[in-house]
Amino acid sequence: DIQMTQSPSSMSASLGDRVTITCQASQDIGNNLIWFQQKPGKSPRPMIYYATNLANGVPSRFSGSRSGSDYSLTISSLESEDMADYHCLQYKQYPLTFGSGTKLEIK
């Protein structure tokens, strides 16, 4: 099975900060990775497809990148509405596997 190691598990940042969350894949997944945002009591919302492609309606301050087996979600300038949990998902092969999640709080 492919393990997705997500870090950090939680973080606190100030409004306007640049924030980066990372998932490391234990095997090659190509660009077959999705980033989700999940606000309290809500269903997950896809933010980034195929590692780097912004989903429809997602603000341009969000971006995705890849360096080898490391995949990153970056928020260029943090806004209050970005407070949420973030999850990565690899869909290269079954079983599909999620990262353990990152809780992003606003200072």
Place this chain on the structure above:
Amino acid sequence: EVQLVESGGGLVQPGSPLKLSCAASGFTFSSNWLNWIRQAPGKGLEWVASINPDGSSTYYPDTVKGRFVVSKDNAKNTGYLQMNNLRSEDTAMYYCARRLSFDYWGQGVMVTVSS
């Protein structure tokens, strides 16, 4: 408008079965994959099952293989997750989501397994 609405959750005893439904609207259900994902209270997301558009292929993680069965009735625009021999560790919010891109999710339904 694409909509997915789960139903069928509740409180059950360990070892009991339960069947969840996912009613779809606003898109061609018969042409789309359907997935089930769960989230235990305060925990992360776990993929539970996927089924291809015509229902001929299904996929599960080892944690539910042999106990859970995913199906879809394209005539009724509804997907199902039959859960058998439920355990306390199956307690979670269960979501259905469309496509392998997981682009639309339902609101989720809670399943609690407890004596």
